[in-house]
Amino acid sequence: MTATETLTLAEIEQLSYDALIAAGTSPENAAPLAKATAMTEADGVASHGLAYIPIYAEHVQCGKVDGHAKPILTLPKSSVVQVDAATGFAHSAIEVGFEQLIPAAKEQGVAVLAIKNSYNCGVLGVHTQRLAQAGLMGIGFTNAPASIAPTGGAKPVVGTNPFSISAPGPRGQAEVLIDQSASTIAKSEVMKHTREGKPVPEGWVLDAEGNPTTDPTAGLKGSMVPSGGYKGVGIALMVEMMAAAMSGATLGKDASPFSGTKGGPPKTGQFFIAIDPVATSGGAFEAQLATLTKAVRAQNGVRVPGDGRGTKRTQAAKEGVAVNVATLQKIRALL
Amino acid sequence: MTATETLTLAEIEQLSYDALIAAGTSPENAAPLAKATAMTEADGVASHGLAYIPIYAEHVQCGKVDGHAKPILTLPKSSVVQVDAATGFAHSAIEVGFEQLIPAAKEQGVAVLAIKNSYNCGVLGVHTQRLAQAGLMGIGFTNAPASIAPTGGAKPVVGTNPFSISAPGPRGQAEVLIDQSASTIAKSEVMKHTREGKPVPEGWVLDAEGNPTTDPTAGLKGSMVPSGGYKGVGIALMVEMMAAAMSGATLGKDASPFSGTKGGPPKTGQFFIAIDPVATSGGAFEAQLATLTKAVRAQNGVRVPGDGRGTKRTQAAKEGVAVNVATLQKIRALL
Numbered sequence: 001m002t003a004t005e006t007l008t009l010a011e012i013e014q015l016s017y018d019a020l021i022a023a024g025t026s027p028e029n030a031a032p033l034a035k036a037t038a039m040t041e042a043d044g045v046a047s048h049g050l051a052y053i054p055i056y057a058e059h060v061q062c063g064k065v066d067g068h069a070k071p072i073l074t075l076p077k078s079s080v081v082q083v084d085a086a087t088g089f090a091h092s093a094i095e096v097g098f099e100q101l102i103p104a105a106k107e108q109g110v111a112v113l114a115i116k117n118s119y120n121c122g123v124l125g126v127h128t129q130r131l132a133q134a135g136l137m138g139i140g141f142t143n144a145p146a147s148i149a150p151t152g153g154a155k156p157v158v159g160t161n162p163f164s165i166s167a168p169g170p171r172g173q174a175e176v177l178i179d180q181s182a183s184t185i186a187k188s189e190v191m192k193h194t195r196e197g198k199p200v201p202e203g204w205v206l207d208a209e210g211n212p213t214t215d216p217t218a219g220l221k222g223s224m225v226p227s228g229g230y231k232g233v234g235i236a237l238m239v240e241m242m243a244a245a246m247s248g249a250t251l252g253k254d255a256s257p258f259s260g261t262k263g264g265p266p267k268t269g270q271f272f273i274a275i276d277p278v279a280t281s282g283g284a285f286e287a288q289l290a291t292l293t294k295a296v297r298a299q300n301g302v303r304v305p306g307d308g309r310g311t312k313r314t315q316a317a318k319e320g321v322a323v324n325v326a327t328l329q330k331i332r333a334l335l
Numbered sequence: 336m337t338a339t340e341t342l343t344l345a346e347i348e349q350l351s352y353d354a355l356i357a358a359g360t361s362p363e364n365a366a367p368l369a370k371a372t373a374m375t376e377a378d379g380v381a382s383h384g385l386a387y388i389p390i391y392a393e394h395v396q397c398g399k400v401d402g403h404a405k406p407i408l409t410l411p412k413s414s415v416v417q418v419d420a421a422t423g424f425a426h427s428a429i430e431v432g433f434e435q436l437i438p439a440a441k442e443q444g445v446a447v448l449a450i451k452n453s454y455n456c457g458v459l460g461v462h463t464q465r466l467a468q469a470g471l472m473g474i475g476f477t478n479a480p481a482s483i484a485p486t487g488g489a490k491p492v493v494g495t496n497p498f499s500i501s502a503p504g505p506r507g508q509a510e511v512l513i514d515q516s517a518s519t520i521a522k523s524e525v526m527k528h529t530r531e532g533k534p535v536p537e538g539w540v541l542d543a544e545g546n547p548t549t550d551p552t553a554g555l556k557g558s559m560v561p562s563g564g565y566k567g568v569g570i571a572l573m574v575e576m577m578a579a580a581m582s583g584a585t586l587g588k589d590a591s592p593f594s595g596t597k598g599g600p601p602k603t604g605q606f607f608i609a610i611d612p613v614a615t616s617g618g619a620f621e622a623q624l625a626t627l628t629k630a631v632r633a634q635n636g637v638r639v640p641g642d643g644r645g646t647k648r649t650q651a652a653k654e655g656v657a658v659n660v661a662t663l664q665k666i667r668a669l670l
Contacts (some may be wrong), residue, residue: 076614077444079414109412110447110608114615137581153634157627165573167580176576178569228563234513234640235570237627238500241511245502245627246472246612248619253630271615273445273608277581279411280449280606284583292492292572292580295588299488305569 004322012321013038016053019334023057025067029088032095039126041321044312047188048123050323054330055259056089062261065089065119071096079104079111082247087265090121090142094270098127102134105274113272114247120144120258121270124164125179125309131274132166132174139273140164141242145266146252147187149223150237151230154210156223159252160187161239166306168277170286175293177306182236183224190216190224191259242271339657347656348373351388354669358392360402364423367430374461376656379647382523383458385658389665390594391424397596400424400454406431414439414446417582422600425456425477429605433462437469440609449582450605455479455593459499460514460644466609467501467509474608475499476577480601481587482522484558485572486565489545491558494587495522496574501641503612505621510628512641517571518559525551525559526594577606 007015017034021027033056041049060067069088073096076082081100085093097113104111121127124140131138144159160183169175185204193200193216202212205219213219226232244251249269256263277285293304342350352369356362368391376384395402404423408431411417416435420428432448439446456462459475466473479494495518504510520539528535528551537547540554548554561567579586584604591598612620628639 074617076617077442077611079446080444080611080614082615082617107412108443109415110445111414112445112610112615116616137576150631150634150637150639153631153637155634157630157634165576167576176572178573180566180569184563227566228519230640231515231562232566234515237511237631237640238513240627241472241500241502241624245620245623246610246615248616248623251623251627251630253627273610275447275581275608276412276415279415280417280447280581281451281583282409282411282417284451285580288580288583288586289576292575292586292588295492295586296485296488296572299485299490299492302485302488304485305565305572 003325005325005328006320006322008320009038009042009316012041012050012323015331016050019053019057019331020060020067022334023060023067025060029067029069029092032091033089036091036122036126039129040123041323042313042316043123043126043309044316045123045309046324050331051327052122054334057334058261064256064261064263064265066265073097073100075100079108081111081113083113083115085115085118087117087267088119090115090118090270093118094121094127097272098130101272101274102131102136105136106276109279110273110275112274115270116247116249117265117267118249118269119266120268123179124162125166125177127272128164128166128179129174129177131272132168132177133172135168135172135276136274137168137277138166141239141271143240143243143249143252143255143268145255145257147224148183148226148233148236149206149210151233154206154208154223157253158182158233158236158240160224161236161243161252163235163239167289169289173310174306175289176304177309182226182232182239184227184232185224187224190219194220243269246271338660340660340663341655341657343655344373344377344651347376347385347658350666351385354388354392354666355395355402357669358395358402360395364402364404364427367426368424371426371457371461374464375458376658377648377651378458378461378644379651380458380644381659385666386662387457389669392669393596399591399596399598399600401600408432408435410435414443416446416448418448418450420450420453422452422602423454425450425453425605428453429456429462432607433465436607436609437466437471440471441611444614445608445610447609448607451582451584452600452602453584453604454601455603456605458514459497460501460512460641462607463499463501463514464509464512466607467503467512468507470503470507470611471609472503472612473501476574476606478575478578478584478587478590478603480590480592480603482559483518483561483568483571484541484545486568489541489543489558492588493517493568493571493575495559496571496578496587498570498574502624504624508645509641510624511639512644517561517567517574519562519567520559522559525554529555578604581606
């Protein structure tokens with residue numbers, strides 16, 4: 001069994017903040033990233049929570065991300081917010097952008113936020129969830145270094161590119177939270193199998209010639225299997241167009257890796273759409289969504305996407321989160 | 336071999352228009368539907384082109400759709416267009432809505448169109464394509480009577496719910512056109528197997544208890560298999576939230592069937608998002624998209640989604656379309 005230590009969400013946020021500051025991040029950049037780390041731990045996505053703090057620290061130190069970057073915000077049209085992350089953390093760019101996006105969406109009924117020269121934004125659903133908490137339908141896209149080949153090809157052109165959509169519930173919460181990548185499995189799972197020297201199940205990866213393989217190392221040199229075949233490629237292309245082409249960010253095929261210390265800043269992008277459901281539905285939204293989610297949950301043991309994270313979030317707020325002691329030791333060593 | 340007769344696109348549009356008028360559709364409602372039918376035939380999607388005209392005529396006559404409906408447009412906020420299709424054709428509602436959506440998106444940078452009390456909109460990509468032709472990134476969602484069960488359940492709650500995204504190219508065309516449903520296969524394919532008394536391949540449908548089956552009739556009483564498992568359910572739920580909950584349309588679980596003459600108007604919905612890529616990318620969009628599509632096409636024989644339809648469209652404009660004679664006979668019998 002893994003040794004754990006239970007921390008409150010406030011303690012997780014403070015520890016993350018202190019470690020990021022110690023690594024050379026400015027207070028303005030450390031704060032939103034620390035907050036998102038606590039939200040990620042609250043949602044039970046441990047793989048992208050505190051475990052990433054030592055990676056963030058290393059990336060500030062090697063220059064993959066500029067800890068002192070100042071995001072540059074422009075408002076080219078009344079419903080468009082554009083942020084140049086200036087090779088800093090995505091979280092700061094999102095923070096600055098959301099401050100404009102949320103009121104613009106409420107005022108005009110819809111607004112978009114395009115972010116370029118950015119970095120891995122962690123769990124995408126943490127960001128769309130904030131839009132739902134503000135009473136908006138939040139849709140998000142983020143691109144990543146290429147690892148999925150187009151149908152019929154073998155060379156990766158697009159990343160595992162997730163999208164997320166969060167629907168607002170009646171109590172200021174995300175009633176539905178969909179957050180899914182375009183591949184059958186997360187790339188981090190394949191990397192984990194490589195580290196552990198274990199084969200991966202068939203259907204996870206393809207080798208450099210596009211053939212099925214159970215060798216994770218061959219898969220990392222080859223490509224990730226898209227979820228649902230050509231339809232997964234369609235999702236990855238949609239996300240690439242939204243997060244990179246629509247924002248002017250670097251395409252996944254030209255981006256430096258998110259992992260390791262080499263290659264400099266990936267300069268990838270994010271794109272968010274925030275829509276006022278009251279305006280588009282004439283007030284029918286809340287009841288319609290409740291009817292839909294009720295019909296899903298009415299089936300024995302069936303959950304709405306986001307229910308699992310929601311339950312963990314409620315529990316974490318009351319009881320804190322049990323964190324891996326080895327992870328905590330690594331973070332405390334940074335202070 | 337099927338007997339065919341070659342018609343120009345103008346002839347297809349005129350024939351569709353005349354048949355719809357003869358069936359009791361008003362000129363304002365027949366015109367956009369006839370135009371979309373020609374566009375659908377041009378794109379090579381014969382299953383949803385002229386073959387649907389006799390079905391549309393029947394549905395006008397049985398009252399599943401009101402051929403004389405007048406869509407009601409409201410503009411609740413500066414970037415929101417709302418249309419009540421008034422149980423008429425989706426195409427008329429989209430036509431009226433796009434007249435406001437396109438200039439609003441260019442003015443504010445993004446705008447949305449929510450349609451309720453609508454009907455099957457045919458090929459969704461025909462509509463998003465028009466937004467791309469106007470220089471906008473066009474995203475569309477449309478819901479359908481429930482046929483996909485949530486993960487872990489057996490009872491359908493959402494339809495095969497497609498989404499579509501069309502990206503504008505430099506010559507007023509859709510450079511990328513993604514148009515895909517949430518199921519592994521279209522429901523119409525399963526219905527075709529039922530009519531022909533043939534079994535379907537495994538992985539297409541599930542029976543009423545949620546078990547795999549190759550019996551298409553059992554599948555139609557059960558549910559459609561979502562593409563990529565729970566990720567397909569995620570897509571279907573996203574589309575349901577956008578097309579129905581966000582527009583105030585009828586949920587797929589409560590909608591009357593699109594096929595047959597029973598149950599009255601389905602009153603389902605559509606939702607479109609139109610975004611100005613020049614505004615969001617600071618002008619970088621066109622070059623970025625060109626780099627992305629070039630990288631896909633550089634691999635031997637690999638196509639960008641929409642390339643197939645694009646090639647057929649070019650050919651159809653020059654040479655017309657070979658139409659099934661039996662289909663033409665059915666349509667001409669309506670005149």
